[in-house]
Amino acid sequence: MSFEIISVIGLGYIGLPTAAMFASCKKKVIGVDVNQHAVDTINRGEIHIVEPDLDMLVHAAVTEGYLKAVLVPEPADAFLIAVPTPFKPCEEDAIPEPDLSYIESACKNIASVLKKGDLVILESTSPVGATEQVAKWLADARPDLSFPQVAGDDADVNVAHCPERVLPGHIVRELVENDRVIGGMSARCSERSVELYKIFVQGDCVITNARTAEMAKLTENSCRDVQIAFANELSIICDKLDIDVWELIALANRHPRINILQPGPGVGGHCIAVDPWFIVSKTPEEAKLIHTARLVNDSKPEWVIDKVKLAIADYLQLNPTQTTKDVTVACYGLAFKPDIDDLRESPALSITKKIAEIHSGFIIAVEPNIQTLPISLTNVELVSTKFANAEADIHVLLVDHVEFISTVKPNGIVIDTKGIW
Structure with missing residues (x-):
């Protein structure tokens, strides 16, 4: 199944360049963000962050009609979640714990527009087990659809983790050239994720399981x-x-x-x-x-x-x-x-x-x-x-x-x- 419409949830330092790369390959991209200023800026063909070469990509993508930014998710064939994963509040000298509330919110927001055949990829850097949690949140919100934790390769919606691994200041180049670690919750999830990233990624797409993909980014x-x-x-x-x-x-x-x-x-x-x-x-x-x-x-x-x-x-x-x-x-x-x-x-x-x-x-x-x-x-x-x-x-x-x-x-x-x- 080809990917004609791609949605990127979170238009920050990773989400916006990723959206721009798909759009530069003539794919229709819907970027979603809760920040009205970011949405308005992008829809003018401008950028709200500093990153070399990104301004030209975004301007071209918006002008040619391949990229738009919205506040509320719309139907798509693939959804990439690239939202923050900060820490929960904690006492001084305590071990900080990750706050997955932004990811949970993204899952709940896209759940209503999911359909059979869709692919959901978590790009946010996350603790081990987060991708499985994403699949659970989606399954809880959409009991009418099947997900890989139960249906495996036969799932209606595929779920995977693919951490970003780019260097600020060189994001545009590294998004294309760097290898990607792809951890699907089933073989089919991984296979479809590779198909999606190969739209613009020239580096290798290396397949593993979701937990190992999560740990790979943390290890690096x-x-x-x-x-x-x-x-x-x-x-x-x-x-x-x-x-x-x-x-x-x-x-x-x-x-x-x-x-x-x-x-x-x-x-x-x-x-x-x-x-x-x-x-x-x-x-x-x-x-x-x-x-x-x-x-x-x-x-x-x-x-x-x-x-x-x-x-x-x-x-x-x-x-x-x-x-x-x-x-x-x-x-x-x-x-x-x-x-x-x-x-x-x-x-x-x-x-x-x-x-x-x-x-x-x-x-x-x-x-x-x-x-x-x-x-x-x-x-x-x-x-x-x-x-x-x-x-x-x-x-x-x-x-x-x-x-x-x-x-x-x-x-x-x-x-x-x-x-x-």
């Missing part, structure tokens, strides 16, 4: 998290021992079998800072190393804040006629990684917010990829790199945006968490 990001934790812990050790960690890593990496990553102010984003907790929450007694890595990376922002406090004290000692209110602190970068506008789980953002809470002086932020500051940042002014370089007394480099790499190291006290100044 947990591995990365552990590697970053090693680098971050090493930077703290080197600071105490008066060793240049950047030189040390460069020397160690000259060994043919060593590849240490670069340290930073912490770990952010919607994947690496989140996904390991999905494993830890399911298997807290077994996931000791993964848990420790999370604690190391989550504690790094506090270490940076302590460095800022010491820098303010050093500045006041050098300038005894001034008070704390006279000290201007500039934070360079708010995104969770270079050259994007994505602030989700960003350690740079949390560090800037904390500095604004504890410092009574002027706080300025430089983030070239956004136009306005998030409402969570109070008592902070968004300025240009040039202004910050000239006006700040303490310069805190948090993200290695290309604009900062080409900037001469500013005068004053510099705290460089990325090793570029």
Whole structure:
């Protein structure tokens, strides 16, 4: 069965590029989102996020009539769920648990328009067992249809998991080129999912079961998290021992079998800072190393804040006629990684917010990829790199945006968490 109409539920950093890719292959795509602004922006042929080349794809798709955005799901042949999976509220120091309410809501919303022969794919990064839960929610809402947990290959509606595995800033290219892990709840579910993705995916579509597909994405990001934790812990050790960690890593990496990553102010984003907790929450007694890595990376922002406090004290000692209110602190970068506008789980953002809470002086932020500051940042002014370089007394480099790499190291006290100044 061919797929003539494809629906993508959630038009964020993954959903919108995915919708645009299907539309670029002349498939009719219906994008669904609860955000009226996002829907209106897309229907004008514009985008509400920053991602290279995506604006041209969306403009062409909308202009040619292959892509439209709506608030309420409409009938389609395939439904891809790409909604957030945040954490449930929890006590400090407790193990965060995933909140699947967005996925549940998406399932309930599409259930009314499902028909025999449809395919539902969960793309949202999810804990093990989430795809089975999706099938259960759909079955509960539509008892008139059969699903693979009961009917297997003969199910009226096929269900599978296919996690996204793309790098922000390179999403358009990687959606096409990267291999996809496809975990169907039956062989038929996997087979039809491969057929769907092969509309635009040039990489291999590797078939497994749903639980293994879910765990594959969590494993990839947990591995990365552990590697970053090693680098971050090493930077703290080197600071105490008066060793240049950047030189040390460069020397160690000259060994043919060593590849240490670069340290930073912490770990952010919607994947690496989140996904390991999905494993830890399911298997807290077994996931000791993964848990420790999370604690190391989550504690790094506090270490940076302590460095800022010491820098303010050093500045006041050098300038005894001034008070704390006279000290201007500039934070360079708010995104969770270079050259994007994505602030989700960003350690740079949390560090800037904390500095604004504890410092009574002027706080300025430089983030070239956004136009306005998030409402969570109070008592902070968004300025240009040039202004910050000239006006700040303490310069805190948090993200290695290309604009900062080409900037001469500013005068004053510099705290460089990325090793570029």
